Amino acid sequence: MAEIRIDNLLKKFGEFVAVEDVNITVEDGEFVFLLGPSGCGKTTTLRMLAGLEMPTDGRISIGSRNVTFLRPRYRNVGMVFQDYGLYRHMTVFGNIAYPLKVRGMPKADIEAKVTDVAKTMQITEVLQRKPDQLSGGQLQRVAIARMLVRDADVFLMDEPMSHLDAQLRGHMRAELRHLQKEIGVTTLFVTHDQLEAMTMADRIIVMKDGQMLQFATPREIFERPATEFVATFVGEPQMNVFDCRIRRSDSGYFASCDGFDVPLDTAWVDTSGGAALLDRTLRLGVRPEHISVSETQDAKHPIKAKLFAFEPTGAENLYVMDCGGVQLTTRTSTNETAHFDKTEGTDYAIGFDPGWLYLFDSNTGKTLAFGSQSDTGNTEA
Amino acid sequence: MSFQDLYKIESPAAPHKPKNWWVYVIILLVCFVNFMPYLWIVMTGLMDREAATASTPTWFFKPTFEAFHFLIVEKGIMYNFMNSTIVAVASTFFSVVIGMFCAYALARYDFTGRDDVSFWVLTNRMMPPVAILLPIFITFQTLKLLDTRLGLIILYTAMQLPFVVWMLTGYFRDIPKRYEESAMVDGDTWFQAFRKVTLPLMMPSITATSIFVMILSWNEFAFATFLTSIEAKTMPPSIMAYSIGASIQWNILGAAVILITAPLVLFVLIMQRQLISGLSQGVVKE
Numbered sequence: 001m002a003e004i005r006i007d008n009l010l011k012k013f014g015e016f017v018a019v020e021d022v023n024i025t026v027e028d029g030e031f032v033f034l035l036g037p038s039g040c041g042k043t044t045t046l047r048m049l050a051g052l053e054m055p056t057d058g059r060i061s062i063g064s065r066n067v068t069f070l071r072p073r074y075r076n077v078g079m080v081f082q083d084y085g086l087y088r089h090m091t092v093f094g095n096i097a098y099p100l101k102v103r104g105m106p107k108a109d110i111e112a113k114v115t116d117v118a119k120t121m122q123i124t125e126v127l128q129r130k131p132d133q134l135s136g137g138q139l140q141r142v143a144i145a146r147m148l149v150r151d152a153d154v155f156l157m158d159e160p161m162s163h164l165d166a167q168l169r170g171h172m173r174a175e176l177r178h179l180q181k182e183i184g185v186t187t188l189f190v191t192h193d194q195l196e197a198m199t200m201a202d203r204i205i206v207m208k209d210g211q212m213l214q215f216a217t218p219r220e221i222f223e224r225p226a227t228e229f230v231a232t233f234v235g236e237p238q239m240n241v242f243d244c245r246i247r248r249s250d251s252g253y254f255a256s257c258d259g260f261d262v263p264l265d266t267a268w269v270d271t272s273g274g275a276a277l278l279d280r281t282l283r284l285g286v287r288p289e290h291i292s293v294s295e296t297q298d299a300k301h302p303i304k305a306k307l308f309a310f311e312p313t314g315a316e317n318l319y320v321m322d323c324g325g326v327q328l329t330t331r332t333s334t335n336e337t338a339h340f341d342k343t344e345g346t347d348y349a350i351g352f353d354p355g356w357l358y359l360f361d362s363n364t365g366k367t368l369a370f371g372s373q374s375d376t377g378n379t380e381a
Numbered sequence: 382m383s384f385q386d387l388y389k390i391e392s393p394a395a396p397h398k399p400k401n402w403w404v405y406v407i408i409l410l411v412c413f414v415n416f417m418p419y420l421w422i423v424m425t426g427l428m429d430r431e432a433a434t435a436s437t438p439t440w441f442f443k444p445t446f447e448a449f450h451f452l453i454v455e456k457g458i459m460y461n462f463m464n465s466t467i468v469a470v471a472s473t474f475f476s477v478v479i480g481m482f483c484a485y486a487l488a489r490y491d492f493t494g495r496d497d498v499s500f501w502v503l504t505n506r507m508m509p510p511v512a513i514l515l516p517i518f519i520t521f522q523t524l525k526l527l528d529t530r531l532g533l534i535i536l537y538t539a540m541q542l543p544f545v546v547w548m549l550t551g552y553f554r555d556i557p558k559r560y561e562e563s564a565m566v567d568g569d570t571w572f573q574a575f576r577k578v579t580l581p582l583m584m585p586s587i588t589a590t591s592i593f594v595m596i597l598s599w600n601e602f603a604f605a606t607f608l609t610s611i612e613a614k615t616m617p618p619s620i621m622a623y624s625i626g627a628s629i630q631w632n633i634l635g636a637a638v639i640l641i642t643a644p645l646v647l648f649v650l651i652m653q654r655q656l657i658s659g660l661s662q663g664v665v666k667e
Binding site: 052098 | 557573
């Protein structure tokens with residue numbers, strides 16, 4: 001068990017910069033996720049931690065040990081690969097026992113440890129089978145068992161659940177989270193699935209194009225995203241973001257968008273930059289759950305909208321609204337909107353919750369103003 | 382047919398499974414064409430001189446080992462047999478071992494000129510051996526390798542290498558790198574990972590390749606004829622002696638053919654499972 005420190009990590013493949021300027025400190029026992037779209041450098045970062053890829057520059061330490069250019073076998077890390085990397089010519093027992101055998105552990109001890117881990121992962125009855133006789137879920141368990149069997153300092157997981165079907169994945173999420181907290185080994189988990197990261201992580205590192213965008217708790221990532229990319233990447237359905245200009249009238253600030261105006265909270269605009277924000281093209285963001293829908297226009301629902309598409313998801317309904325060319329997704333509980341007319345083209349009125357609006361710089365994508373009701377914890381990175 | 386007529390067409394009844402009896406007819410025919418000549422030469426090898434040269438061929442005769450006796454005892458052909466075995470086994474071993482590492486490097490590492498190397502390896506295979514017979518002869522003469530088993534082993538190893546590299550590169554590519562990576566994270570050195578994880582997975586392919594190389598080396602004729610005379614003479618050139626001349630002794634030739642082909646037939650029969658599974662590696666995905 002150990003903490004991980006990564007300083008100024010850089011990895012180039014020829015001229016291509018895969019990972020740049022990554023600085024991370026992961027506490028002992030923490031469950032940290034590397035989240036990002038494919039090709040963002042998250043797997044490369046993980047492979048550098050495992051020693052399967054050597055960094056171009058920077059420093060990696062596990063515990064207090066500098067492991068930057070150390071070969072994998074000396075690092076004492078456990079790893080689960082995307083397609084498990086189980087040896088198909090060995091039985092499940094042989095697979096799990098392999099890391100112990102390599103280290104020359106006595107046979108009786110291996111037997112005891114493997115049985116122990118198999119019990120934890122509930123795979124005792126398949127120990128004598130070969131990997132090709134197992135189901136996807138069982139393979140997953142075997143791969144995790146092989147990682148657990150060693151007393152590794154750090155666990156690394158490279159999209160281990162991407163091959164499972166949705167139902168099994170939901171089940172494994174809870175199980176894995178529980179297991180990680182029970183064993184308490186520092187774990188780094190790579191995924192492109194924001195739901196996985198949000199539900200399991202202690203902290204999330206969001207990456208894009210080899211850059212680290214934000215390193216924070218799931219709640220902070222969700223409520224105080226560092227950039228427009230983070231804001232739209234996390235959350236399902238994703239945040240509505242569109243162009244606007246902030247103007248001032250007698251009654252206060254408002255955001256003028258194509259076809260409609262959004263009244264803004266004066267105090268919020270003043271603390272977020274005030275006059276500096278005026279008359280610039282900015283990006284206004286609002287999450288679907290912070291748009292309320294009404295059949296009639298009133299003070300709380302000043303914006304006229306037409307229903308573009310209706311998407312029921314069970315307990316909640318998604319109404320995709322068309323407001324003068326801008327499409328906005330809204331999310332409301334099914335019970336509250338049961339009486340709504342769901343025919344496309346029906347007139348509606350919508351209103352934005354002024355406490356949950358976001359402003360992004362349209363050039364750099366950086367967040368200029370967080371929702372005034374969001375958690376004001378410290379933002380790292 | 383108008384568009385409306387299309388809707389009048391209904392699905393026919395489920396087609397009944399046809400019995401493909403003619404498939405067996407073709408198989409039998411192919412077997413007959415393939416095995417008949419061989420059966421005939423085996424029979425001839427067991428005939429006495431008189432029966433073998435008779436103008437009307439007979440199906441039934443009294444088998445004798447007269448021809449084998451002549452070849453083995455009087456001509457000492459078993460010495461050539463031993464030469465062939467040593468040369469074939471040794472050259473197979475060396476070409477497969479060396480070729481395995483070359484193939485691994487070509488499959489796994491991205492280095493400058495990798496594609497050129499692969500292509501060059503392949504083109505080596507296209508050159509007709511006769512084209513380089515003379516330079517090889519002179520080289521062997523200078524190095525005093527003429528008529529030595531060592532010379533043939535070196536030559537065959539070099540000749541078979543491109544084939545081995547070319548075959549195995551494809552098979553190595555089919556084995557995902559993650560197996561080795563997983564083993565290395567588990568605590569293996571690169572070589573341990575290669576030996577304990579990659580090689581067992583490669584075994585069927587390596588066996589199949591070895592069988593091919595063994596057959597090619599065993600049958601090699603042109604170089605063996607020109608580069609050996611007595612000491613290192615292998616089977617193909619020694620048998621050649623019985624198939625030329627005015628009066629060919631058919632029973633002796635038949636016996637010689639049995640002696641040269643029997644090891645291969647037995648070998649392939651024993652190894653046929655590995656051969657098939659090795660060749661189909663990568664084709665059949667799990």
